Amino acid sequence: MKLIDVFLPASAAGIIELLSPVPPGWGGTLLVGLLHSVEIAIGATCLGLLIGTGGAWGKLYGGPVARDLLAVYTTVVRAVPELVLILLLYYAGTDLINQVLAAMGYRRVDISGLAAGIFVLGVVQGAYSTEVIRGAILSIPQGQIEAARAYGMSPGLMLRRITLPAMLPFAIPGLANLWLIATKDTALLAVVGFFELTLATRQAAGVTKAYLLFFVAAGALYLALSLFSNLIIGRVEAWSRRGMPSIKEAR
Amino acid sequence: MSSEATAINMAARASLWLKPHRIALILIALALVFCAAFFMRWDWLPQYWQMGLLGIWRSLWILVVTCALGFMLAVPLGLAQAGGPFWFAVPAKVFCTIIRGTPLLLQLWLLYYGLGSLFPQYPWIRESWMWTYLRQAWPYGVVALTLSFAGYEGEVMRGAFAGVPKGQLEAARAFGMSRFKIFRRIWLPQAFYRALPTLTGETVLQLKSTPLVATISVIDIFAVSSKVRQDTYLTYEPLLLLALIYMSITGILVLIFSRIEARIPVKIG
Numbered sequence: 001m002k003l004i005d006v007f008l009p010a011s012a013a014g015i016i017e018l019l020s021p022v023p024p025g026w027g028g029t030l031l032v033g034l035l036h037s038v039e040i041a042i043g044a045t046c047l048g049l050l051i052g053t054g055g056a057w058g059k060l061y062g063g064p065v066a067r068d069l070l071a072v073y074t075t076v077v078r079a080v081p082e083l084v085l086i087l088l089l090y091y092a093g094t095d096l097i098n099q100v101l102a103a104m105g106y107r108r109v110d111i112s113g114l115a116a117g118i119f120v121l122g123v124v125q126g127a128y129s130t131e132v133i134r135g136a137i138l139s140i141p142q143g144q145i146e147a148a149r150a151y152g153m154s155p156g157l158m159l160r161r162i163t164l165p166a167m168l169p170f171a172i173p174g175l176a177n178l179w180l181i182a183t184k185d186t187a188l189l190a191v192v193g194f195f196e197l198t199l200a201t202r203q204a205a206g207v208t209k210a211y212l213l214f215f216v217a218a219g220a221l222y223l224a225l226s227l228f229s230n231l232i233i234g235r236v237e238a239w240s241r242r243g244m245p246s247i248k249e250a251r
Numbered sequence: 252m253s254s255e256a257t258a259i260n261m262a263a264r265a266s267l268w269l270k271p272h273r274i275a276l277i278l279i280a281l282a283l284v285f286c287a288a289f290f291m292r293w294d295w296l297p298q299y300w301q302m303g304l305l306g307i308w309r310s311l312w313i314l315v316v317t318c319a320l321g322f323m324l325a326v327p328l329g330l331a332q333a334g335g336p337f338w339f340a341v342p343a344k345v346f347c348t349i350i351r352g353t354p355l356l357l358q359l360w361l362l363y364y365g366l367g368s369l370f371p372q373y374p375w376i377r378e379s380w381m382w383t384y385l386r387q388a389w390p391y392g393v394v395a396l397t398l399s400f401a402g403y404e405g406e407v408m409r410g411a412f413a414g415v416p417k418g419q420l421e422a423a424r425a426f427g428m429s430r431f432k433i434f435r436r437i438w439l440p441q442a443f444y445r446a447l448p449t450l451t452g453e454t455v456l457q458l459k460s461t462p463l464v465a466t467i468s469v470i471d472i473f474a475v476s477s478k479v480r481q482d483t484y485l486t487y488e489p490l491l492l493l494a495l496i497y498m499s500i501t502g503i504l505v506l507i508f509s510r511i512e513a514r515i516p517v518k519i520g
Contacts, residue, residue, distance in 0.1 A: 064272050079501040080494045081459040083473065088490045095486075180351075187354035191466060198357050202364070211368045215361035219353045226352035 329408025
């Protein structure tokens with residue numbers, strides 16, 4: 001048995017034909033899946049950042065009730081498997097929206113898989129980014145925030161001008177890690193039946209029976225996405241640390 | 252005397268923690284739990300609890316085995332990257348990058364559907380003793396989870412091995428220890444202490460990855476809950492109970508690891 005038979009069991013077509021982006025090949029399907037994965041990852045990260053910024057603000061400066069509720073939120077989300085949370089939030093979220101719509105006298109709607117996926121992963125990401133951003137805000141030298149207060153800045157202005165820019169260099173490594181986790185967590189939506197890269201791969205592999213070939217190809221796409229992200233992250237990190245001593249010198 | 256003092260100390264701490272708003276929140280939470288217990292349907296529990304216990308046992312078993320095997324793989328992976336020669340360090344680095352750069356679900360399906368569809372084509376595999384294992388699903392799940400844990404933990408161990416102060420190793424060499432003895436007595440224990448806090452997090456993450464094996468037809472606790480949902484057409488009850496079970500296991504894991512962490516000497520390096 002030659003090596004090529006390992007990748008193409010009982011299939012007449014060659015590797016190039018199977019992976020070509022035009023219809024007889026399945027490359028196009030994989031790329032559409034990758035596009036959906038990236039869309040969800042971007043959406044979920046943005047939603048997670050919004051929730052995380054609000055959550056960190058609430059945890060640091062909120063009232064006692066808000067702090068405790070946020071602590072429950074971050075603890076629960078970080079203790080329960082993403083797969084279980086995805087199922088729970090998916091059903092609960094669509095149910096809730098439909099019941100609200102029914103109560104207001106509208107007809108039931110079908111929630112698009114994209115919106116549901118972004119919502120579910122965003123809530124999960126929010127818990128993690130709350131902790132990352134909270135830690136980053138705590139790393140800002142306290143005097144900078146006190147100085148902003150002494151200038152009489154309103155909380156919103158202080159957040160925009162001082163806290164967010166000053167915490168960025170501390171938050172970027174953690175947030176970059178969260179982005180990489182988000183790109184990989186999109187694969188879990190395949191279990192709920194959302195058409196992203198992993199599900200696309202499984203369909204292509206199931207039809208053509210060339211399982212190994214397609215799973216390796218999808219792995220290469222995910223890996224390329226991770227490595228490309230790392231490249232961008234390095235740039236962003238260097239930009240956010242501009243004017244600060246480099247990590248090596250600081251040691 | 253000292254026991255009295257600790258009792259007073261604990262009471263003081265409890266009264267600090269139990270502020271009025273906390274009591275109100277706890278009451279609301281209890282009310283929610285009672286509502287869930289009375290207004291939701293739990294009549295399926297007597298029929299499925301045995302299956303559920305078996306599922307929990309299987310999840311825990313997979314967790315323990317994959318963490319142990321993965322850690323054994325992670326030590327050489329970390330060592331190769333931290334102090335190994337070029338031809339060991341590069342493959343270890345590539346392995347960690349690939350494992351960390353692709354989703355676990357894809358790795359699992361690659362092994363189960365990819366390799367699993369490949370093995371039956373070779374007659375000598377089907378005739379060998381391995382076939383009884385290779386035709387089942389759980390070995391693929393265990394291998395995938397082990398490799399994943401090794402990949403993530405290998406990166407952690409690399410940092411831990413590199414973080415052990417040079418002076419410690421030089422002192423050991425000055426004592427005339429052999430290279431293996433240095434590794435066994437000095438390098439590995441100190442690196443392990445350094446990696447322990449991260450190891451807690453990685454173990455919890457591994458627990459949260461175990462439900463993925465349900466997608467390749469291993470009957471763990473997640474698969475049991477899916478079966479209950481299919482049989483009874485209930486959506487929330489099995490999922491809520493499942494979330495509660497995972498939260499309890501996470502809590503127990505964190506407790507065990509904090510006990511272990513409390514036992515190791517704090518001052519290192």
